[in-house]
Amino acid sequence: MSTFAVTNPNTGEVEKTFDSLPTEQIPGVIETADRAFHDWSSASVEDRAAVLSRAADIFESRAEELAHIIGREMGKPLKQGISEVKKVAYTARWHSKNAASFLEPTELPEAQGADRTYVKHDPLGALLGIMPWNFPYNQIARFTMPNLMVGNVIIMKQAAICPESSQKFQDILEEAGLPKGAYTNVYLNSSDAEEVLKDFRVKGVSLTGSETAGASVAGLAAKYLKKSVLELGGNDPAVVLDTDDVAALAQKLVTLRTANAGQVCTSPKRFIVLENLYDEFLDATKEAVEAVTVGAYDDPNTDMGPLSSEGARDEVVDRIQQAVSDGATLHTGGEKLDRDGWFMSPALLTDIDLDSDLGCNELFGPAVMVFKAQDEEDALRIANSTQYGLMASVWTTHVERGQQVAERINAGMTFVNTHMDSSPEFPFGGINNSGYGRENAQWALREFTNERLVRLNKQNLGG
Numbered sequence: 001m002s003t004f005a006v007t008n009p010n011t012g013e014v015e016k017t018f019d020s021l022p023t024e025q026i027p028g029v030i031e032t033a034d035r036a037f038h039d040w041s042s043a044s045v046e047d048r049a050a051v052l053s054r055a056a057d058i059f060e061s062r063a064e065e066l067a068h069i070i071g072r073e074m075g076k077p078l079k080q081g082i083s084e085v086k087k088v089a090y091t092a093r094w095h096s097k098n099a100a101s102f103l104e105p106t107e108l109p110e111a112q113g114a115d116r117t118y119v120k121h122d123p124l125g126a127l128l129g130i131m132p133w134n135f136p137y138n139q140i141a142r143f144t145m146p147n148l149m150v151g152n153v154i155i156m157k158q159a160a161i162c163p164e165s166s167q168k169f170q171d172i173l174e175e176a177g178l179p180k181g182a183y184t185n186v187y188l189n190s191s192d193a194e195e196v197l198k199d200f201r202v203k204g205v206s207l208t209g210s211e212t213a214g215a216s217v218a219g220l221a222a223k224y225l226k227k228s229v230l231e232l233g234g235n236d237p238a239v240v241l242d243t244d245d246v247a248a249l250a251q252k253l254v255t256l257r258t259a260n261a262g263q264v265c266t267s268p269k270r271f272i273v274l275e276n277l278y279d280e281f282l283d284a285t286k287e288a289v290e291a292v293t294v295g296a297y298d299d300p301n302t303d304m305g306p307l308s309s310e311g312a313r314d315e316v317v318d319r320i321q322q323a324v325s326d327g328a329t330l331h332t333g334g335e336k337l338d339r340d341g342w343f344m345s346p347a348l349l350t351d352i353d354l355d356s357d358l359g360c361n362e363l364f365g366p367a368v369m370v371f372k373a374q375d376e377e378d379a380l381r382i383a384n385s386t387q388y389g390l391m392a393s394v395w396t397t398h399v400e401r402g403q404q405v406a407e408r409i410n411a412g413m414t415f416v417n418t419h420m421d422s423s424p425e426f427p428f429g430g431i432n433n434s435g436y437g438r439e440n441a442q443w444a445l446r447e448f449t450n451e452r453l454v455r456l457n458k459q460n461l462g463g
């Protein structure tokens with residue numbers, strides 16, 4: 001039987017293993033979830049909100065403990081881990097306070113003479129979540145919290161390298177009063193996703209992960225006529241038009257890019273800089289990259305921890321080396337570090353061909369890539385030279401100019417003078433190969449609902 005395992009990326013040591021769920025036990029898991037759905041969906045919105053509010057308090061009170069778990073599972077620096085857990089608490093509270101108003105029936109204007117026409121936003125049932133390791137708690141929360149408020153129930157498959165944190169999430173929800181079966185953490189083999197989705201009682205699936213995994217799950221969802229939401233990769237541009245502090249902006253973008261060791265779908269992976277700023281910006285970027293402190297997740301001086309696994313680290317290093325062989329210029333970093341664990345030095349690359357691997361495809365690791373643009377139109381050309389469309393940012397002292405440029409970049413989320421923002425107040429998601437559907441805010445609350453049309457008319461059987 002295959003296992004889920006905690007393999008500490010700071011040391012390379014396997015600390016714990018967990019048996020995966022036998023295929024023959026899957027129907028029982030779904031049966032338990034389906035029974036829980038009938039109870040949970042009939043609970044009042046106020047009762048559901050109370051559970052989420054209590055869960056928020058528990059997450060917040062245990063933030064450091066929970067952050068240590070993911071530090072050992074996937075290497076997230078402790079401060080970043082604590083921030084992630086606190087964000088889970090905020091997400092739970094926001095939905096507990098705001099979901100009810102968004103779930104009120106939507107009244108429609110008088111239509112064809114009916115006395116009243118409205119749309120109810122009803123829960124569907126059990127949903128399958130397939131979530132990644134890079135934000136072990138927050139990715140789960142972004143899918144789970146709104147759907148629990150709707151009245152849906154969740155069967156959660158978390159990444160195989162995060163088996164301890166994924167079970168803690170269930171434990172905390174149940175401690176807060178969630179009925180057993182309304183959220184179930186399963187150590188599900190990827191090959192068994194079809195066994196879950198083919199069951200009629202499972203009504204949809206949300207996946208955050210790679211394009212390959214997304215295409216596979218979307219195919220299964222289509223095969224069994226299930227609703228799906230996909231949040232996939234990105235090769236997100238950060239377009240620098242002008243600035244009154246080149247060094248500060250370079251530092252800001254490098255900090256964003258190397259956060260979580262660059263393993264963020266919305267990370268600003270391509271810095272696109274107008275040529276009048278390019279040389280100065282590149283010098284400042286190199287200085288910022290070389291100043292990043294790489295260390296163990298629990299070292300208070302650490303800016304960037306290890307990558308999540310040996311394979312993940314080695315793939316990033318190999319692709320950087322291949323890019324250099326293909327003509328890119330490596331200014332610094334991009335090497336394995338001679339120590340235990342899956343550490344590497346952050347890299348700075350230029351002269352990347354837009355049609356090459358790194359020009360076209362997402363690099364899920366700490367590699368800063370800087371592109372020179374002749375002018376604003378050229379910057380837009382480079383920004384839109386991608387099959388993705390997740391997040392984009394424009395940096396300028398002229399906000400209106402930034403807005404005009406940002407709205408011309410093909411992406412689901414476009415920002416001016418900020419990047420990597422996500423919060424339950426506004427939607428999250430992409431277009432093209434970055435996926436479809438939205439998380440957060442009212443968009444998340446209605447992704448997996450029966451938009452039930454109701455029309456009321458007085459009985460009038462006369463002619």
